[in-house]
Amino acid sequence: MSGFDDSDFVRLLEIIDQTEKERRSETAGNFSKSTLEDGYGDYGGSYDRVVSGLIFAGTEPDLIYGNIYIEDGIIKEIEELSGSQMKSRNWIVPRFINAHTHIGDTLLKDPPLGPDITPYAYKRDLDSLVRPPNGLKHRFLSDLSQEAAIDSMESAIWDMYQNGISVFADFREGGLSGVAALIEASKNAGRGIHPIIFGRPTFSGFDSAASGSDFSASHLFLDELRDLLDVADGIGVSGTNDLDEYILAKIAAKTQSKRRRLAIHAGEKDRSDIEPALSLDPDLLIHMTHAEESEIKIAADREIPIAVCVRSNLVTGVGLPSILSMLDAGISVCVGTDNVMLNAPDMFEELHFLSKIYGISDATLFKMATSNGADALGCRFTGSIEVGKKADMMVLNAKSLNLKHVKDPLAGFVRRARADDILGII
Ligand SMILES: [Zn+2]
Structure with a gap:
């Protein structure tokens, strides 16, 4: 059997790239063919666009039939109608807020998840995968070219857009x-999806053992932190065990002082x-x-939201968070x-897993995946279908093989809906 050399790899990338371009032009074609019959499309009236169907309105949400009138990308009016007046019964749902991602490792989609312990099983190991500085992810990222990073992140952003995500x-x-x-990747992927960027200093030239005593290295670190805070929405810290107290205190103080x-x-x-x-x-x-409980109470008292990543916790084998206790304490969980x-x-x-593992109510799960994330990230312009908010919505095909016969659309959405039920993204 012949080996797989670099030229094969380049050819493979070209094929992937070509397929991606074809898929995008096909998708664009589908969208331009959309009509009011599908529940969305151009509208001849005074608004730019009207979307009709079963609207998941507000944060709870209230399910109502009607029209949503959109102008300059903003919801201007929601008109409630009786179901019998509706041509379209498709579901109009706010797009998701994905409150925590690392899309930089998009090119590493099938890593070994841990060392083999038997011929048929491996041991899950979080640190070997993602802990800085020597976890697999960090070794991979340090060798990744800027061009490959941009290209791969662009594909992840496009994938999230197609999956109904409006903010990540x-x-x-x-x-x-x-x-x-x-x-750069976000610009290339277009304006349909909005990134909130938590940057992370590289600590170049900074020996953490020297801590605050090494003035010149400390100076470099502070310069980098300041520059990062100029361009990013905030700082994302990998964990307090990875950094010394001096660095953590500086990061917190500078981030807060820069708002x-x-x-x-x-x-x-x-x-x-x-x-x-x-x-x-x-x-x-x-x-x-x-x-x-005591730590959850402190977070609740200080009104600090928590982003849970249950599928990730399952893959890394670290256990599962006490989400019901968080909700009991009044924490906004996203x-x-x-x-x-x-x-x-x-x-x-993510919603399917949360529903099946925890038995959290459909309405609560809906909020966790939409408005709670928007609130946690300071994106109150989106996350729910309300007058004055951005029209970040997806239209789901109520007649798809997956969704037809659903009697309770909120339950259907939370427990069953899939990306291939999406007819259009607004
Ligand atoms: Zn993370």
Whole structure:
């Protein structure tokens, strides 16, 4: 059997690229053919566009039949009608807010998930996969060219768009150039999906053992932090166990003084980094898989939202977060798909898992995947279908083989809907 050399790899990439372009032009063709019969399309009246069908309105949501009138991309009016007046019964749903991603590892979609322990099984191991600086992900990212990073992230963004996501919050590794690559990839992918970028300093030239005593290295680090805060929406900290106190304190203080957002992984593998993370007063906690009641109460008292990534926790074998306790405590829980290397960035799947594992109510899960994420990320312009908000919506085919016969559309959406039920994205 012949080997797979570099030229084969280049050819494979070209084929993938070509297929992607064809798919995009086909998709564009489908969208331009859409009509009011499908529940969405151009409208001849005074508004730019009208979307008709079963509207998942507000945050709870209220399910009503009617028309949504859109002008300049903003919802101007929601007109309630009786079901019998409707040509389209398709479901009009707010697009998802994916509250936590790492799309930088998109080219590493099938990594070994841990060492083999028997001929037929492996041992799950979080640190070997993603812990900085020597986890597989970081070794991979350090060798990745800027061009490959941009191309691969663009495909992940396009994939998320097709999966009904309107906003994603990415922990972007690689300092300024990492953030620049994501900005470029987002521009290429178009304006239909909005990134919230949490940058991460590279600490170049900074020996953490020297801490604050090494003035010149400290200076470099602070310069990088300042530059990052100029271009990113905030800083995403990998975890307090990975950095020394001086760096963490500087990151928190500078981020807060620049009025940017501080997000931090906490309690993913064990509890040891939860209290230090809470002490930084972050704007968003990620995972909290091992949080106990007392820690959940502190987060609730301080109104810190938590992004849970349950499919990721299952892949890495770290356990599952006490989401019901978080909800009991009044925490605004939102949902993320975490690393692309661990899971496809698919919020439908995330909802299916959450529903099946926890038995959380359909309405609560709907909020977790939409408006809670928008609130947590300061994106109150989106996340629900309401007058004055951005018309970030998807139209689902109520007659698809998957959705026909559904009697309770909210339950159908949360527990069953898939990306291939999407007729159009607005
Ligand atoms: Zn993460």
